[in-house]
Structures are given as structure tokens and as C-alpha cells.
Amino acid sequence: MIEQLKWRYAVKKYDSSKKVDDEQIALLQEVIRLSPSSHGLQPYKVLFISDPVVRERLRAVSFNQSQVTDAAVLVVFAIETMVDVDHYFDHVCKVRNMQLEGNLLHHKNNVAANLQMMTAVEKQHWATNQAYIALGNLLFAAAQLGIDANPMEGFVAAKYDEVLGLKDLHTVVIAGIGYRHEQDHFQRFIKVRKPVEELFINI
Numbered sequence: 001m002i003e004q005l006k007w008r009y010a011v012k013k014y015d016s017s018k019k020v021d022d023e024q025i026a027l028l029q030e031v032i033r034l035s036p037s038s039h040g041l042q043p044y045k046v047l048f049i050s051d052p053v054v055r056e057r058l059r060a061v062s063f064n065q066s067q068v069t070d071a072a073v074l075v076v077f078a079i080e081t082m083v084d085v086d087h088y089f090d091h092v093c094k095v096r097n098m099q100l101e102g103n104l105l106h107h108k109n110n111v112a113a114n115l116q117m118m119t120a121v122e123k124q125h126w127a128t129n130q131a132y133i134a135l136g137n138l139l140f141a142a143a144q145l146g147i148d149a150n151p152m153e154g155f156v157a158a159k160y161d162e163v164l165g166l167k168d169l170h171t172v173v174i175a176g177i178g179y180r181h182e183q184d185h186f187q188r189f190i191k192v193r194k195p196v197e198e199l200f201i202n203i
Helices: 002-007 022-033 052-060 085-096 102-116 120-144 157-163
Strands: 044-049 073-080 148-152 169-178
Touching: 002 120, 022 044, 022 120, 044 052, 044 120, 044 169, 052 157, 073 120, 073 157, 085 102, 120 148, 120 169, 157 169
Parallel strands: none
Antiparallel strands: 044 073, 073 169, 148 169
16 A cells, blocks of 8 residues: 555656556546545535547646646546535435434534535635545545546636536546656656654644
């Protein structure tokens, strides 16, 4: 596990001739699906984009970064601007074969009250935090599978929303997944991270 984390890096140049097979894509999607989130609400959608025409349009609003078009797949995390608490708890009842009553109803009311107390900006920050948890799991799982990935924040979010036709959704972070190009010299750099004694505080 640790060796794979040492192996991974944020790819700057992908080999566009190499694809990630459908089985591995399905595994990565399941990892995202199983990711934890506040109250289990998963207030986001995740787009897996392979269409080259769409990706060319997205690259134009991503400061011309080649990873957008050259990765095997571009993954876009878009938060929900309106969180449907009713829908979530209906789903809970269906999956667990239970009624919305007692402790579960009390929990639903608490969740709804917590969200209602947030401003629109606070909700956006909260939802973005949840999306980043899923992104972290994606990066970790990809490394364990020997698949390269790179998270990206350098793009115009409003333009992504426009190109992708997102309604009630807002793009917050993206990632390429695929395989590094042998000419990407960044793969040969020694990984630099804070030393243990500087990063951690044990109390």
C-alpha cells in the first residue's frame, strides 16, 4: 500500500494511447460510491467523461492543460446546489426495509434542521468538502490498482457547468485517470513531503 503511494504522483503528461478498462472504471466508481460523507448524503454527482469533443471544449476552459484531453477518462465532481433530504431518507427506508419513524425520523429532522441553518455559501463549502473525501478515495484506489491520476483545480468552474449542461449542480474539482507517458519527467522526481515530526502532533 505504502509503496503504491510512493509510486503515485500528479501526472502532467498522459499516454493518450492507453485506456483504462471497463472493469477498473467500475471498481473506481464503486470506491467513490462507497466513500463516506456527512450524514451519508453524498451531495454531489460524479461525471466520467470520455467523449473527445466534450473534453476539447473543457480543455479550452482549463488553461489548456493536456491532462483534460489526454487522460483515459476525465472525472468531474459537481456538488448539488439543493440537497434532497427527503429523497435520501426514502432511499434509506427502501434499502434497510424500514419505516420512517422513531429514531430514524428524529435523525432526518436533525439533518434537515442542520442544513437549513447553513447559508448558501456554507452549504457549498460543506458539499465541496464531501466531494473532496470521495476524490481522495479515488486517488488512493487508483494508486492501488496501478492507475495514474491527477487532481486539478485549474479550470473555470462556471464554464464547466455550461459545457456539461449542469443544472442544480456546480463543478468543484476534477481529476484525470489513465497512464503516465514515459516522457513525463515528473515521474522521476523524488517525492517531497513534510517529515513525520513536522506534520504530526501527538497529544
